[in-house]
Amino acid sequence: MTPTPWLVVPAAGQGKRMGADRPKQYLDLAGEPLLRHTLRRLHAAFPEARCVICLDDDDRWFRNAWMPFAHWQRVSGGAERMDSVLNGLHAMAADANDPVLVHDVARPCVMPNDLQALYQATLESASGALLAMPVADTMKRDNGDGASFRTECRDGLWHALTPQGFRHGLLLRALTQAQRSGALVTDEASAIEALGLAPRLVSARRDNIKVTHPGDLGLAAAILSAQAGEIHKAESGHEIALAATRS
Numbered sequence: 001m002t003p004t005p006w007l008v009v010p011a012a013g014q015g016k017r018m019g020a021d022r023p024k025q026y027l028d029l030a031g032e033p034l035l036r037h038t039l040r041r042l043h044a045a046f047p048e049a050r051c052v053i054c055l056d057d058d059d060r061w062f063r064n065a066w067m068p069f070a071h072w073q074r075v076s077g078g079a080e081r082m083d084s085v086l087n088g089l090h091a092m093a094a095d096a097n098d099p100v101l102v103h104d105v106a107r108p109c110v111m112p113n114d115l116q117a118l119y120q121a122t123l124e125s126a127s128g129a130l131l132a133m134p135v136a137d138t139m140k141r142d143n144g145d146g147a148s149f150r151t152e153c154r155d156g157l158w159h160a161l162t163p164q165g166f167r168h169g170l171l172l173r174a175l176t177q178a179q180r181s182g183a184l185v186t187d188e189a190s191a192i193e194a195l196g197l198a199p200r201l202v203s204a205r206r207d208n209i210k211v212t213h214p215g216d217l218g219l220a221a222a223i224l225s226a227q228a229g230e231i232h233k234a235e236s237g238h239e240i241a242l243a244a245t246r247s
C-alpha cells in the first residue's frame, strides 16, 4: 500500500525581491491569495497528507480557513528557508522512514502529474528526488567587473524545482548537518548531496515557476489560466475512470 506523504510548505519568506506591501504568498493571484492556489494543488494530489506549514511568527495575513488539509500544523519559520524546513521536520511526529515532500509556497502552478511522478521517485530512491528541468538557454557568468562575461558550458545543467522528496530521517540528518556547518543550502537536495548522496532528478514541466519578481505574478496568472482546461480534462477523465470501475 502506498504510504501517505508528509508535506512541508515553507511559507515564511518576506518576498524582498517582489518588493510588495506584504509577503508575496498573500498577493492576489487570479482573485485569491497566491498561497491558496499552492495549497489546493497539493491537496488535490495528496488529500490525506499531513501538512506542516512554516509561517513567520509575525505573520498577520494567514487564515486557518485557507488550509484544505484535515491534518495540519503551523510551525515558526526560521531565518533562512532551510531553517524553516528544519523547524517543520522537528515538529512533525514522523517516523524516520516516512516520506516527506517539501514544496515552496511560491510555486502555485505545480501540476498533478509532476506531483505524482516526484512522489513515486521519492518512494523508489534511497537518496530522494527532486523535480528539475534541463537548462535551455546559453549560460553566461560575469567576470565580476560588471562589463564582461564568459560563456559556461550548459551540458548537464538543470534547474532545481520543488517539490523535493526524501525519507524524514535522511532529510533531518542532512539539514541538521548543513545548519551546524554554517552552509547555506538553498534547497533540500543540496544538503543531501553534501552527505555524498545523489537525489534522483525527475524531469518536470517548465511552467512550475517560482513567483519571485514582480512580473512573475502576471506570468503565474497566465499559466493557471492555460492549465485550467488541462486540469479539468484530467479530473473528468478520472471521474469517467472511477465511474467505469463502479459500473
Ligand SMILES: Nc1ccn([C@@H]2O[C@H](COP(=O)(O)OP(=O)(O)OP(=O)(O)O)[C@@H](O)[C@H]2O)c(=O)n1
Pocket: 009, 010, 011, 012, 013, 014, 015, 016, 017, 018, 023, 024, 025, 054, 077, 078, 079, 080, 081, 082, 084, 085, 104, 105, 106, 107, 210, 211, 212
Ligand atoms: N526564511 C524563509 C525564507 C523563505 N521561505 C520560503 O521559501 C520559499 C522559497 O523562497 P523565496 O522564493 O526566496 O521566497 P522569499 O524568501 O519570500 O523571497 P525573497 O528571497 O525575495 O525575500 C518561499 O515559499 C518562502 O516563503 C521560508 O519559509 N523561510
Ligand SMILES: C[C@](O)(CO)[C@H](O)COP(=O)(O)O
Pocket: 081, 104, 159, 160, 161, 162, 186, 187, 188, 210
Ligand atoms: C528551493 C528552490 O525553489 C529550488 O529552486 C530555490 O532554491 C529557492 O531559492 P530562493 O533563493 O530561496 O528563492
